[in-house]
Amino acid sequence: MHLYLNKTSPYARLALVAAHETGLAGALQLVWTDPWTDAPELLAVNPLGKVPALATDDGACLIESDAIVQYLLALSGDVQLLPAAPAQRLATLGRLGLARAVIDCAFGAVIRTRFGDAPDSILTRRWLAALPRAVAAIERDLARQAAPDRPVDLGDLALGVAFAYCDLRQPQLAWRADAPRLAALVERVCQRPSMVATAA
Ligand SMILES: N[C@@H](CCC(=O)N[C@@H](CS)C(=O)NCC(=O)O)C(=O)O
Numbered sequence: 001m002h003l004y005l006n007k008t009s010p011y012a013r014l015a016l017v018a019a020h021e022t023g024l025a026g027a028l029q030l031v032w033t034d035p036w037t038d039a040p041e042l043l044a045v046n047p048l049g050k051v052p053a054l055a056t057d058d059g060a061c062l063i064e065s066d067a068i069v070q071y072l073l074a075l076s077g078d079v080q081l082l083p084a085a086p087a088q089r090l091a092t093l094g095r096l097g098l099a100r101a102v103i104d105c106a107f108g109a110v111i112r113t114r115f116g117d118a119p120d121s122i123l124t125r126r127w128l129a130a131l132p133r134a135v136a137a138i139e140r141d142l143a144r145q146a147a148p149d150r151p152v153d154l155g156d157l158a159l160g161v162a163f164a165y166c167d168l169r170q171p172q173l174a175w176r177a178d179a180p181r182l183a184a185l186v187e188r189v190c191q192r193p194s195m196v197a198t199a200a
Contacts, residue, residue, distance in 0.1 A: 012052040013198050
């Protein structure tokens with residue numbers, strides 16, 4: 001299988017982290033590409049020209065990080081990262097959703113500015129203003145739910161990816177100040193081999 005990705009994409013990183021966590025990293029050939037250049041080989045796999053994109057050995061193409069992660073979980077038979085029991089699944093998906101939303105806002109603000117929007121444009125300000133609220137919600141969620149010795153799941157990995165990206169691209173967020181539980185979780189997640197191997 002070929003995984004098209006670039007170094008700093010948090011979406012691509014989440015897919016690659018899932019590959020490491022499920023033991024499938026060795027089955028992937030990584031194709032490093034700059035999605036903004038519309039490279040024909042990327043467009044052949046993802047007509048939208050975004051990373052990550054996965055091409056299977058029999059020619060199927062899969063786009064969108066969530067879909068790629070789901071496929072890797074199914075392929076590996078992993079049952080821990082996305083627990084089946086409804087209560088646990090709800091908790092995992094809750095963290096995953098918040099993490100994905102943080103990535104969308106943090107990345108969206110970066111990319112709008114990079115492509116010429118004023119840093120104080122309405123959308124950029126809206127997305128950046130959402131980030132501290134998301135941090136507070138995640139901190140409340142962790143206070144309510146998380147058993148400290150709970151196995152790491154997909155929601156936790158996504159939080160690690162999301163806030164590592166914030167550290168890289170939105171350092172002014174200083175999200176650790178009011179979120180000790182989130183800080184501890186991200187610290188723990190970032191020490192995992194999957195995160196170390198995929199650091200930008
Ligand atoms: N919803 C997509 C987002 C992917 C995405 O926006 N990737 C960025 C890199 S971080 C990209 O390739 N952008 C190129 C473009 O939008 O043309 C996913 O979850 O995979």
